[in-house]
Amino acid sequence: xxxxxxxxxxxxxxxxxxxxxxxxxxxxxxxxxxxxxxxxxxxxxxxxxxxxxxxxxxxxxxxxxxxxxxxxxxxxxxxxxxxxxxxxxxxxxxxxxxxxxxxxxxxxxxxxxxxxxxxxxxxxxxxxx
Amino acid sequence: xxxxxxxxxxxxxxxxxxxxxxxxxxxxxxxxxxxxxxxxxxxxxxxxxxxxxxxxxxxxxxxxxxxxxxxxxxxxxxxxxxxxxxxxxxxxxxxxxxxxxxxxxxxxxxxxxxxxxxxxxxxxxxxxxxxxxxxxxxxxxxxxxxxxxxxxxxxxxxxxxxxxxxxxxxxxxxxxxxxxxxxxxxxxxxxxxxxxxxxxxxxxxxxxxxxxxxxxxxxxxxxxxxxxxxxxxxxxxxxxxxxxxxxxxxxxxxxxxxxxxxxxxxxxxxxxxxxxxxxxxxxxxxxxxxxxxxxxxxxxxxxxxxxxxxxxxxxxxxxxxxx
Numbered sequence: 008x009x010x011x012x013x014x015x016x017x018x019x020x021x022x023x024x025x026x027x028x029x030x031x032x033x034x035x036x037x038x039x040x041x042x043x044x045x046x047x048x049x050x051x052x053x054x055x056x057x058x059x060x061x062x063x064x065x066x067x068x069x070x071x072x073x074x075x076x077x078x079x080x081x082x083x084x085x086x087x088x089x090x091x092x093x094x095x096x097x098x099x100x101x102x103x104x105x106x107x108x109x110x111x112x113x114x115x116x117x118x119x120x121x122x123x124x125x126x127x128x129x130x131x132x133x134x135x136x
Numbered sequence: 137x138x139x140x141x142x143x144x145x146x147x148x149x150x151x152x153x154x155x156x157x158x159x160x161x162x163x164x165x166x167x168x169x170x171x172x173x174x175x176x177x178x179x180x181x182x183x184x185x186x187x188x189x190x191x192x193x194x195x196x197x198x199x200x201x202x203x204x205x206x207x208x209x210x211x212x213x214x215x216x217x218x219x220x221x222x223x224x225x226x227x228x229x230x231x232x233x234x235x236x237x238x239x240x241x242x243x244x245x246x247x248x249x250x251x252x253x254x255x256x257x258x259x260x261x262x263x264x265x266x267x268x269x270x271x272x273x274x275x276x277x278x279x280x281x282x283x284x285x286x287x288x289x290x291x292x293x294x295x296x297x298x299x300x301x302x303x304x305x306x307x308x309x310x311x312x313x314x315x316x317x318x319x320x321x322x323x324x325x326x327x328x329x330x331x332x333x334x335x336x337x338x339x340x341x342x343x344x345x346x347x348x349x350x351x352x353x354x355x356x357x358x359x360x361x362x363x364x365x366x367x368x369x370x371x372x373x374x375x376x377x378x379x380x381x382x383x384x385x386x387x388x389x390x391x392x393x394x395x396x397x398x399x400x401x402x403x404x405x406x407x408x409x410x411x412x413x414x415x416x417x418x419x420x421x422x423x424x425x426x427x428x429x430x431x432x433x434x435x436x437x438x439x440x441x442x443x444x445x446x447x448x449x450x451x452x453x454x455x456x457x458x459x
Contacts, residue, residue: 104222132250
């Protein structure tokens with residue numbers, strides 16, 4: 008009788024352990040999917056905003072890293088996945104900043120050209136006077 | 137045993153390689169970081185990002201990162217440095233943009249001022265031109281008026297010239313008439329002189345109780361005056377000759393008038409005429425002591441005073457060489 012109860016307990020515990028493992032695995036997988044969706048969303052937004060013109064090489068690397076991250080997720084290589092996701096996030100920040108620098112440079116150049124034109128116009132007006 | 141030795145050597149070699157690689161990575165990171173913070177252009181910018189980069193680099197160098205995470209940490213640190221550089225560049229560009237915007241604003245203000253000045257200048261030029269045009273218009277008007285005036289004057293001058301011509305012609309005719317008249321007058325005067333000369337030459341002498349008498353009619357005097365006519369003066373030789381025929385004898389000169397006018401006036405006129413004859417005789421060389429001039433007035437008429445001819449006879453001066 009005692010053996011029977013011991014066996015039943017083992018079965019229940021095993022089932023419980025397996026359930027727990029299954030739940031944590033599902034949770035981890037959901038988190039990985041969220042991360043991929045998150046970075047993909049950011050990449051899409053970067054394309055929409057034209058960041059690719061500012062940093063085409065970086066965007067190419069990011070795309071490759073996203074593919075690698077998907078592979079790592081599918082192969083359940085969590086470490087590699089996390090490393091790639093972090094790299095992608097850092098790369099995206101750099102791309103975003105580079106785009107910002109380019110835009111600002113463009114504005115500065117335009118303003119400088121405008122000021123140059125204004126200065127020429129002012130000189131011309133002063134000459135008229 | 138051999139296998140163990142080989143494995144040990146290989147492990148040692150791989151450990152050495154990993155250390156070398158780590159040192160190279162750290163040196164590269166440090167160099168990157170130093171380049172960033174020593175860049176004078178970006179020095180005042182991206183301070184928080186530089187701080188993050190510094191922390192990540194220092195964590196690696198000080199060995200605060202676990203060995204298994206080192207590769208990832210190097211990657212992140214490198215990116216942090218790049219991000220800090222980009223942030224600093226961003227801020228620098230923003231400051232430049234701000235500066236350029238200030239310049240743009242100043243330029244805009246100056247351009248507006250200059251445009252306003254030009255507009256003012258243009259307005260002033262337009263105003264001056266308008267004034268000049270008005271002046272020119274006034275001058276043109278004045279010239280037109282002057283021209284009109286000149287034309288009118290010319291017309292008037294032409295009319296005047298015509299009138300003047302006519303006046304000149306009239307004047308010439310008048311001159312001619314005047315010359316004719318003058319000639320006639322001269323002829324008349326000549327005739328008168330001749331008549332006077334004849335009259336003087338034909339003066340007759342008569343013997344009276346008082347003595348030898350010569351009578352000068354009133355023709356020798358200017359009408360109503362006591363002055364002797366110039367023609368009579370020039371032809372007075374007959375009278376002088378008459379007196380000289382009887383030298384050293386007293387001569388009485390009597391003046392007479394007609395009854396026209398008051399008695400007193402006639403007395404005065406007769407005395408004046410007698411004195412004038414006396415003065416003329418003295419001038420012609422007759423001695424003063426021999427001459428006595430007396431005005432008799434209207435008291436001794438020789439004809440009636442009721443007719444013109446009688447009155448003419450009564451107006452006379454008698455020169456009597458006393459016995």
